[in-house]
Structure formats: structure tokens, C-alpha cells
Amino acid sequence: MLGTAAGDLAAETLKLGYLNSTLMFAAAIGLVAIAHYGFKLGAVTAFWVAYVLTRPLGASFGDWLSQPLTNGGLGLGTTNTSLVFLGAILALVVYLGLRRKTQAA
Template identity: 35%
Template sequence: MEHANKALAKVPEVTLAFWIIKIAATTLGETGGDAFSMSMGLGYLMSTFIFAAVFVVAVIAQIKADRFYPALYWVTIIATTTVGTTLADFADRSLGIGYAGGSAILLALLLASLGVWHRVMGSVSVSTIASPKAEAFYWVTIMFSQTLGTALGDWTADSAGFGYTGAALIFGGVLLLIVLAYWFTDISRTALFWGAFILTRPLGAVVGDFLDKPVANGGLAMSRYGASVALLMFIVVCASLFRQRPARVAH
């Protein structure tokens, strides 16, 4: 029993600080992805290849690590959200699938990833991530969720006509409902976690767009480079101030 109590995962304990950093990381993914694809003029496809390479290297390093390293974990999260931004934009805009079509396809892929993960491992709870196979499922699922979040955020803000602030209020409101469900209902904590994890991405996407899109389009017209650097510094400060503990593994 003592050994079980000391067993730790290589993913962080889910706390308020975790969610603050997660939202900042997803916002950085939007501004950083747009900085490469638009400001640098690399385009969606080339930017996707670059971030995908970073994502693969980071995931391999994460899986091979002997314990939880906060810096490595958050670098991997940022890699998933930047590749999610450029991949979703490539599918939605360059391939002409559209926001609704892209969101539907990515939602299907996300649900399939969660379904296969549950069938193979028996659970999709963070507390069960204690093997390379479980970690691989975790990161693939996160990558799909980050990509879906970009498409869903763009669809809500643009196609649905809510704008960046309206979309942010919608996603923020739904996240608030999840928080209330956590405190006042018996709904599965695992289901609530993934619901919150998925919805923080479109929230970050619309907040990122609000920061760097032109004023005429409802944004603040901030520099994508400046916004990205500011968000990165915020993440570093938060990760330094709030101790990141590894999640305990359920046995």
C-alpha cells in the first residue's frame, strides 16, 4: 500500500494553477501558430510540419523521461496547441473543409481516440497514465482536442457570428458550468476533466484571435510576436510560482 501511495505519473496534478497555465498555453498556441503561418509567411502546411516535428520530439522525450518534469510537460502541451492551430487552419481554409466540417471530423477523431484508449487500457483517467502506451494515448488525444478546439473556436467566432468576445463568453460560461458540476454533482470526474480540457482550447483560440486580429475584425491588433512572448513569460512565471506536483497513479 505504501508503494501504491508513492506511485506518481508523469503528468501534473490537476489544480487551479494547472488550468490557468493550460488556458495561457492554448492562447499562446493561437498567437504563436499565427505568427509562423501568417506573420512569417510560412503558410499553414509548412508551419504544421515544423510544429509537428517539435510535437513528436517532445512526446518522445516525455515518454522516455524517468519522472515528471514540469518544463518538458508544458513544452509538449504548447507544441500540441501550436500544431493544432496550424493544422486546423490548413484543413479549414486551405483544403476548403470549412469550420463546421473540420470541427465534425476532428470531433469524430477525438471521440475515436478516447474510445480506443478506453478499450485498450480500461480507463482514460489521468490517474491511470503509468505506462508508455497510456502516455501515447494521452498525447494523441490531446493533439486531437487542441486541433478541434481551434476549429471550434473559429467556427463560433466567425461562422456563427458571435465574435471573439462573444465566443469567449460562451466557452467561459460552459467551463463555469463544468466547475459547478464538479462541486455540486456526482458526474464522472474523468468526463468533466476531458470536457474542461477540450473546451479550454477554443477559449484560448478566441482569446488569442482577440489579441492579434485587426480592430476592424473585432480584435486588439496586437503584435503576434509580442503577444506570444508575453504569454510565454506568463506561463514561465506561473510555473515557477506554483509548484507543479505529479499526479498520483491509481492502483
């Protein structure tokens, strides 16, 4: 719930919009990666900070896909957005499964 609240705070209350808040949280995760690889931020700290940031990132991205155009979204609705996420998850599972088989051979 905190992730959704943070995503909504950025997108709606601070009026950044869903796409901009998605990009902001993605950039924050990118900064964590830079801090880890470039400035030796500890792996455990980097993991947990990035993990926490994935929640508002996902909420903002999901809202951007599902909200109506008049609210700054793409207007796909919740069902179609869920299908998009399901398709992405299935594609990754199939890809990783096939990749693992080729590495084992």
C-alpha cells in the same frame, strides 16, 4: 485543430466575435465545474469535457488578442500575443516554484 475550428466557428461563422466566444467557452468550463462540484458529475468526465473546451477557449482568446481592431481583436499581432502568453507561463512557473519552496521550508 478541432479547438481552433470550434473557436473560429463561434467567433467568425456564428458572428459572436472573439471576446464573446472566449467568454462563452470560459462559461462552459465553469458549468462543467459546477456540474462536477454541485451535481456530482464524475471527475473523469468533468476533466475530459473541460480539457476539450480549453482548446477553443485558447484559440478564441489568442485570436482576440492578435487580430486587428477592424476584425474585433485587440490588434497585438501574433508576436506580441506570443510574448503575452510566454510572460504568463513564466510568471506561473516562477510563482509555483517559489510557493513550493516556501511550503517545503
